[in-house]
Amino acid sequence: MTTITQTQTRTNLAPKRLGKLAVNLNAILAIAYRDFLKLLRDRARIFSTFLFPLIFIGFLGGGMQATFGARSGYNFLAFVFTGVLAQTLFQSTALGIISLFEDRANDFSQEIFIAPISRYSIVFGKILGETLVALPQGLGIILFGFILGVPMNFAQVVGLVVVSLIASLYGGAFGMMILGMVPSRRAADQLFPFVFLPQFFTAGVFVPLQNLPLPLEIVSLLSPLRYAVDVTRNVFYAGTADFDAVVLSPLWVNLAVLGGSFVVFMFIGTLLFVRAERNR
Amino acid sequence: MTPIIQVSHLIKRYKNTQTNAVDDISFHVAPGEFFVLLGPNGAGKTTTISILTTTLAPTSGKIEIAGHDLVNDSNGVRESVGIIFQNPSLDQNLTAEENVRLHATMYGLYPFRPAYWMMPRAYKDQIRELAEILGIQNEIHKPIKTYSGGMKRKLEIIRSLIHHPRVLFLDEPTTGLDPVSRRSLWDYLTQVRAEKETTVFLTTHYLEEAEQADTICILDRGEIVAQGTPEQVKANLVENYLLLDAADRDALRQELRRHKISFVELPLFKIELNGNSDHHLTPHQLLKMIDTPLTTVKIHSPSVEDAYLAILKAHDDDHTNANPH
Numbered sequence: 001m002t003t004i005t006q007t008q009t010r011t012n013l014a015p016k017r018l019g020k021l022a023v024n025l026n027a028i029l030a031i032a033y034r035d036f037l038k039l040l041r042d043r044a045r046i047f048s049t050f051l052f053p054l055i056f057i058g059f060l061g062g063g064m065q066a067t068f069g070a071r072s073g074y075n076f077l078a079f080v081f082t083g084v085l086a087q088t089l090f091q092s093t094a095l096g097i098i099s100l101f102e103d104r105a106n107d108f109s110q111e112i113f114i115a116p117i118s119r120y121s122i123v124f125g126k127i128l129g130e131t132l133v134a135l136p137q138g139l140g141i142i143l144f145g146f147i148l149g150v151p152m153n154f155a156q157v158v159g160l161v162v163v164s165l166i167a168s169l170y171g172g173a174f175g176m177m178i179l180g181m182v183p184s185r186r187a188a189d190q191l192f193p194f195v196f197l198p199q200f201f202t203a204g205v206f207v208p209l210q211n212l213p214l215p216l217e218i219v220s221l222l223s224p225l226r227y228a229v230d231v232t233r234n235v236f237y238a239g240t241a242d243f244d245a246v247v248l249s250p251l252w253v254n255l256a257v258l259g260g261s262f263v264v265f266m267f268i269g270t271l272l273f274v275r276a277e278r279n280r
Numbered sequence: 281m282t283p284i285i286q287v288s289h290l291i292k293r294y295k296n297t298q299t300n301a302v303d304d305i306s307f308h309v310a311p312g313e314f315f316v317l318l319g320p321n322g323a324g325k326t327t328t329i330s331i332l333t334t335t336l337a338p339t340s341g342k343i344e345i346a347g348h349d350l351v352n353d354s355n356g357v358r359e360s361v362g363i364i365f366q367n368p369s370l371d372q373n374l375t376a377e378e379n380v381r382l383h384a385t386m387y388g389l390y391p392f393r394p395a396y397w398m399m400p401r402a403y404k405d406q407i408r409e410l411a412e413i414l415g416i417q418n419e420i421h422k423p424i425k426t427y428s429g430g431m432k433r434k435l436e437i438i439r440s441l442i443h444h445p446r447v448l449f450l451d452e453p454t455t456g457l458d459p460v461s462r463r464s465l466w467d468y469l470t471q472v473r474a475e476k477e478t479t480v481f482l483t484t485h486y487l488e489e490a491e492q493a494d495t496i497c498i499l500d501r502g503e504i505v506a507q508g509t510p511e512q513v514k515a516n517l518v519e520n521y522l523l524l525d526a527a528d529r530d531a532l533r534q535e536l537r538r539h540k541i542s543f544v545e546l547p548l549f550k551i552e553l554n555g556n557s558d559h560h561l562t563p564h565q566l567l568k569m570i571d572t573p574l575t576t577v578k579i580h581s582p583s584v585e586d587a588y589l590a591i592l593k594a595h596d597d598d599h600t601n602a603n604p605h
Contacts, residue, residue: 016389017359023388030385030392038373111369114333115386116358278337280294 027117028125035096035129039136050140074242078152079233081145083205085160086232088141089134089167090225091196094175096130098188100273113277123270127172131165138164152236159235167228170258173265174224180272199225209248224265227257282347283308284447284479285315285332290341292327292502300339301327303502309479309495311446316490317483318588319499325483326366328499329451332481333363346446359387362440362478366451368432370424370439377407377420380439387443396421410438413468430461434468441472447479448472454486487585496584498591505595506587514587520553522563525576532572539569548576 018026039045100109112122142160146152152160178195182188201207202216203225212220220226230247231254237243285308292302302324309315319325330336332343334354343349348356370379377396384403385392393399396407411420414434416427424432433453440448450469454462466489473480482489490496496513498506506513525548526532536543536551541561544550553561563579582590 018388018391022391023386026388026390026392027386030382033392033394034371034374034378034382037378041373110335110363110365111371111383112386113335114358114361114363115383116355116388117386118355278335280336 024117024121027115028121028128031112031122031125032129032132035099035126036132039133046136050137050144054144074245075151077148078145078150078236078242079208079246080206081141081148081150082160082232082236083203083229085138085141085145085164086167086229087200087203087205087225089138089164090171090174090228092134092137093127093130093168093171094178094196095192096133097126097172097175097179098185098192099130100126100179119274120266120270123176123266123273127169127176127266130172130175131168134168134171135164138168156236159238160232163228163232163235166231166258170224170228170262173262173269176269176273177265178269180269180276183276196225199223202226203229204248205229208246210245224261227254227261230254231258281310284311284313284346285309285481286342286344287332288342290328290331290343291339292324292331292336293339300502302331304341305499305502305504307497307504307507309447309481311479312473312477313494314473314480314492315482315495315497316493317481317497317499318485318487318490319483320485320592322501323499324502325499326451327502329449329481329483333361333449334358359443360446362443362445362448364433364436364440364448364450364453366453366455368429368436370432370436372424375421375423376411376416376427376435379424379435380407380410380442383439384442389443406442410442413438428461430457430465433457433461433465437465437468437472441476441478444476445478447481450480450482452484453482454484454489487583487588490584490588498588500592500595501599503595506591510584513591514582514584520582521580522551522553522566523548523576523578523580524551524570524574525549526572526574528572532570532574535570535572541566541569548578 017023115122138161142157142164178191179188182191199205202220202223204220205225209217209220209226226248230249231251233247234251234254237246287308288306290302290305291300293300305324305328317325317328327336331338332345332350334350334357338350343351345357346360348360350357371382374382381390381393381396381399381403384390390400390403396404407420408417411417414420414431416431419426424435427435437448437450437453454465457465469480470492472478482493484490491510493510496506496508496510497504498513523546524532532549533545536549541551551566553563553566567574567577
């Protein structure tokens with residue numbers, strides 16, 4: 001009985017809408033899911049995302065284990081594995097956020113930016129979407145680690161999945177801030193190597209950071225990636241003999257820095273990006 | 281009636297530029313009106329429509345749309361308008377239905393669901409209806425990539441209408457479409473206007489599209505150079521005239537002088553029908569007065585295109601006189 005009346009009244013009445021908060025939450029999910037669907041439909045991209053970490057962990061980790069492993073006193077493969085896991089996810093979402101520029105170029109972002117929702121919802125939906133895209137990569141890396149012989153138990157795997165989520169979200173917020181500060185895709189592409197490559201070292205992805213001289217220690221403390229890497233090792237090495245040799249700061253310190261800077265990055269990034277978009 | 285769009289003293293100057301892209305324009309649009317913003321490339325049409333649709337911030341000026349202040353209540357404005365951008369804004373990786381679903385969720389019409397079959401009945405009914413209008417019952421779940429240009433445009437319009445906007449903005453929607461698609465899109469828009477009483481705000485440089493408008497506003501170099509109904513714009517700025525010729529041109533000349541009808545020899549005899557002369561004659565009255573056998577009779581009645589070109593030319597001349605180089 002209702003179908004007919006609904007059709008008749010629909011033309012004249014404004015449609016019933018969800019409440020403000022509900023709209024925003026649903027919109028975040030819808031925007032995020034769109035990115036995930038895109039990944040599922042892009043087989044080539046899925047394949048290529050697995051290749052890079054495989055090379056890193058397999059060759060670099062394996063090679064370094066052979067040369068330094070014995071002297072460092074702990075499993076170097078596992079050390080590089082945890083570093084690369086955090087680094088890959090962090091970088092993947094950060095670079096993914098740059099697709100906001102791409103959307104703008106093919107004009108799809110206009111459709112999102114005219115929606116009657118908070119700008120923060122748009123950005124958070126985008127970060128969540130890139131996180132959903134990065135997570136399968138994380139699972140892939142964990143699987144490679146396992147195949148290559150990184151020793152891990154079930155609890156560690158669960159812990160890695162959780163920190164993968166954290167590293168991805170955090171990378172997204174970081175990418176958003178970079179995005180807010182640069183005027184174009186080209187500028188972003190030029191800036192990204194300077195932002196990411198040094199962090200391979202300052203965040204301790206491949207090299208241990210214990211006993212750094214003070215100036216380098218300060219640079220390291222200012223590297224956002226350091227906390228994502230360290231939280232990963234916090235979880236992975238918890239309760240093992242190598243914990244003290246590998247982990248830099250306690251878990252709560254890492255989580256506090258990650259949480260705090262996530263909020264700051266996202267807030268500043270969104271503000272700058274929206275302002276740059278509208279105040280041309 | 282309170283205008284649904286009210287723009288006063290809108291100015292937009294882009295960063296690092298010396299001139300205003302939109303230079304102090306004011307206009308209003310009544311509810312249900314079909315309003316056309318005309319102008320050459322670079323006149324400021326897209327700038328204006330981008331500001332009205334909240335994607336670009338104005339430099340100064342006051343704008344109200346459907347009772348919402350553009351600067352302080354952009355989300356209020358966003359809820360009340362639908363927008364068709366100059367470039368297609370569909371997501372190529374998604375199906376038609378997924379594009380519509382994303383839109384519906386972002387406008388708060390339905391909660392998010394990851395798949396079509398999970399959506400509520402009302403939504404599915406709506407989709408079925410839309411597919412029928414478009415004649416794509418079989419393709420609605422196929423990726424956008426497979427659609428023709430005209431089809432995509434129609435889909436965008438349908439998508440923008442599902443949240444029942446009070447104003448539909450269209451920024452050169454028919455650019456790049458073939459004549460058949462253009463006509464069919466046009467018919468569809470006319471139908472939408474009739475059924476839903478949606479206010480339509482269109483920018484175009486196809487002049488025949490402006491003929492059906494309620495109001496035309498001509499923009500050039502960021503300024504409004506003419507505004508009114510198509511008839512007013514034509515009447516105020518363009519002459520209606522008659523062109524005559526005869527084998528015996530001396531006889532015709534003398535006869536016209538005898539009747540005190542002013543004319544110009546081009547070499548055809550050009551006679552103003554309205555405006556400048558003190559005669560306000562219909563072509564019929566005029567022809568009845570002439571006995572000399574005529575070899576040529578031509579009535580010039582302007583199209584919007586003539587008016588448009590004349591107006592732009594006049595504005596151009598003003599500019600050249602004002603800033604001699």
